[in-house]
Amino acid sequence: MWLQITPDDRVTITVGNSEMGQGVHTAQAMIVADELEADWRDVRVKQGGALDGFKSPLLKMQITVGSGSVRGFYEPLRKAGAAGRAMLIQAAAETWKVPASECRAEKGKVIHEKSKKKLAYGKLCEKAAKLEVPKDPPLKTEAEYRYMGRPMPRVDIPAKVSGKAVFSLDVEMKDLHYAVIARPPAFGAKLLSFDGKDAERVPGVVKILQIPQGVAVCATSTNAALKGRAALKVEWDKGSHPDMDNAAIEKTMMADLDHPGAKVQDTGDVKKALGEAAKKVEAAYFVPFVAHATMEPMNCTALVTPDRCDVWAPNQAQTVCQMVAGQISGLPPEKVHIHTTYLGCGLGRRARPDFLAETVMVAPALANAFFNATGPASGAFPSPRPGCWRP
Numbered sequence: 001m002w003l004q005i006t007p008d009d010r011v012t013i014t015v016g017n018s019e020m021g022q023g024v025h026t027a028q029a030m031i032v033a034d035e036l037e038a039d040w041r042d043v044r045v046k047q048g049g050a051l052d053g054f055k056s057p058l059l060k061m062q063i064t065v066g067s068g069s070v071r072g073f074y075e076p077l078r079k080a081g082a083a084g085r086a087m088l089i090q091a092a093a094e095t096w097k098v099p100a101s102e103c104r105a106e107k108g109k110v111i112h113e114k115s116k117k118k119l120a121y122g123k124l125c126e127k128a129a130k131l132e133v134p135k136d137p138p139l140k141t142e143a144e145y146r147y148m149g150r151p152m153p154r155v156d157i158p159a160k161v162s163g164k165a166v167f168s169l170d171v172e173m174k175d176l177h178y179a180v181i182a183r184p185p186a187f188g189a190k191l192l193s194f195d196g197k198d199a200e201r202v203p204g205v206v207k208i209l210q211i212p213q214g215v216a217v218c219a220t221s222t223n224a225a226l227k228g229r230a231a232l233k234v235e236w237d238k239g240s241h242p243d244m245d246n247a248a249i250e251k252t253m254m255a256d257l258d259h260p261g262a263k264v265q266d267t268g269d270v271k272k273a274l275g276e277a278a279k280k281v282e283a284a285y286f287v288p289f290v291a292h293a294t295m296e297p298m299n300c301t302a303l304v305t306p307d308r309c310d311v312w313a314p315n316q317a318q319t320v321c322q323m324v325a326g327q328i329s330g331l332p333p334e335k336v337h338i339h340t341t342y343l344g345c346g347l348g349r350r351a352r353p354d355f356l357a358e359t360v361m362v363a364p365a366l367a368n369a370f371f372n373a374t375g376p377a378s379g380a381f382p383s384p385r386p387g388c389w390r391p
Helices: 024-036 069-096 121-128 157-162 222-231 246-256 270-275 318-329 354-372
Strands: 003-005 011-015 043-047 103-106 109-112 118-120 177-182 191-195 205-211 214-219 233-236 301-305 308-313 336-340 378-380 387-390
Touching: 003 069, 003 121, 011 024, 024 043, 024 069, 069 103, 069 109, 069 121, 109 121, 118 121, 177 222, 177 354, 191 214, 205 222, 205 354, 214 222, 214 354, 301 354, 308 318, 308 354, 318 336, 318 354
Parallel strands: 011 043, 177 387, 205 378, 308 336
Antiparallel strands: 003 011, 103 109, 109 118, 177 214, 191 233, 205 214, 301 308, 301 387
């Protein structure tokens, strides 16, 4: 689940949390590598898929929010690394026919103290893999930490600096089509009608369809999709909050200050302290409503067939993404594969699966137009067909 060692001495550590610039690929790898007593130069990090084993002990799902990646997986990852170390030491001891207590691990090698013999992890990995995994392996003391608590080079930085890092927008495949969505202009506004005739005339536009979130314009390029959306004639109702702006939100918040609040903690006597204060300063602070706008635009790519759904997404919640994609595609979880790319910032916004849901909805409909060569068409979401789409 967590680590793999191969005969070439490479140690591959799999991380289930999403890397969005916070350094979780490095931090979790440090924990495993430290307890494993691996040589950091041999360590590689791989992004894990949507699997139950990656569910957070704290949050009970595979999700990267609330600064919970390290505090949630600190103990499980230490045990995983320590178990690997114990198995490698046992494999070396059996090879040399000596007690395991006479052997120790150091930077990717097992050393026999008396004879000074050494064996690299790559020479021991196949034999160690056949041993029973210890449930409670001995952990290092804090004084023995080699990597934890020390500055370490970020594993994701070289690929990002060189441009080799794969974000969701970098995913490419044959016959990939693109789409954008015309969305409500006001909170809660519902679609009344739309006319897509002018949009259909835009070169590159292949399909226009209504989805619960608005009207999707599908095309052979992002530019064509944007031009098609601009050419749409769409009518919306007023919505539930047609006049919502900063002023309206501030007015609501100020009114809420007059209502009783929820007591989180009660320490000391505030009224008494203020009454005895030599000087009082009163001020009102207002922070406007700010969207969790990520540096990388919200996007997703999906390939949907009758018996498999693949989704490439910069997501923070693999468990939720797999569930939502399964519900929309009608496929069981084991046939829904979530490929988490690097995230161009998260902020919690990418824990919401709306952008993934839209992709899985539109992909089969777009494929219906593409594979049947029916040309531009308007209509509702049809039955699932193979398709690949990116918003």
